[in-house]
Amino acid sequence: MAESNVKVLGTWASPFVMRVKIALHLKSVRYEDVEEDLLAPKSELLLKSNPVYKKIPVFFHAHNPICESLIILQYIDEVWTTSASSILPSDPYERSQSRFWAAYVDDKFFPALRRLLIGATEEDKKAALEEVVEGTVVLEGAFGELSKGKAFFGGDNIGFVDIALGSLLGWIEVIGKQCETKLVSEAKTPRLVQWADCFSAHEAVKDVLPDVDKLADFGLKLRAKILKALAPTN
DSSP states (O other), rough: OOOTTTEEEEEEEOHHHHHHHHHHHHHHHOEEEOOOOOOOOOOOHHHHOTTTTSSSEEEEEETTTSSSHHHHHHHHHHHHSSSOOSSOOSSSHHHHHHHHHHHHIIIIIHHHHHHHHOSSHHHHHHHHHHHHHHHHHHHHHHHHHHHTTBBBBTTTTTTHHHHHHTTTHHHHHHHHTTTOOOOSOTOOOHHHHHHHHHHHHHHTTTTOHHHHHHHHHHHHHHHHHHHHHHHHOO
């Protein structure tokens, strides 16, 4: 049974929604899952609860809507302080570094990954692939700095950067198969390979990350919808 007044509006395939669910699982918070169909027109609930960006996820707590996945993660960490470990480090400098690398995932890595999925030309895809591969190498270095030799970016436990990047693992595998390239590989990013295995197997994560074949099928439909919306109209 869901905890009173805790809801997540989103879709199973969205990495940003997965972030919220993983954080709630880490904190042992039960919630109501409200599914939004990304292939259909936006629901009235979404438009009403996030009128500025009109995007998922939207997190509801005590009937108050909270938007943007990284902001939601910080809110969850601040509200549920007695259950499990903190998602963000207590040290101010370490906390700033976690926020920096999570922002890198959202501002640099994810846009390149998205362009690789929906690129209209081979030239577009080639440029995006180079950027994604470069990004994985950068994140490999960041893992070495943040993990301090332990299993996760957050050290012994899953933290802010783990959730930010780990939520993309299914899409990384799907897009890698589409372009016939292993985006996270033993050759270039051996520590990320080990991290991805540990993250995916975690109790708070394994039931949230979707089946890759199902995600690939959804990705084809989503790509068609996006390209149709981007196509010039006469």
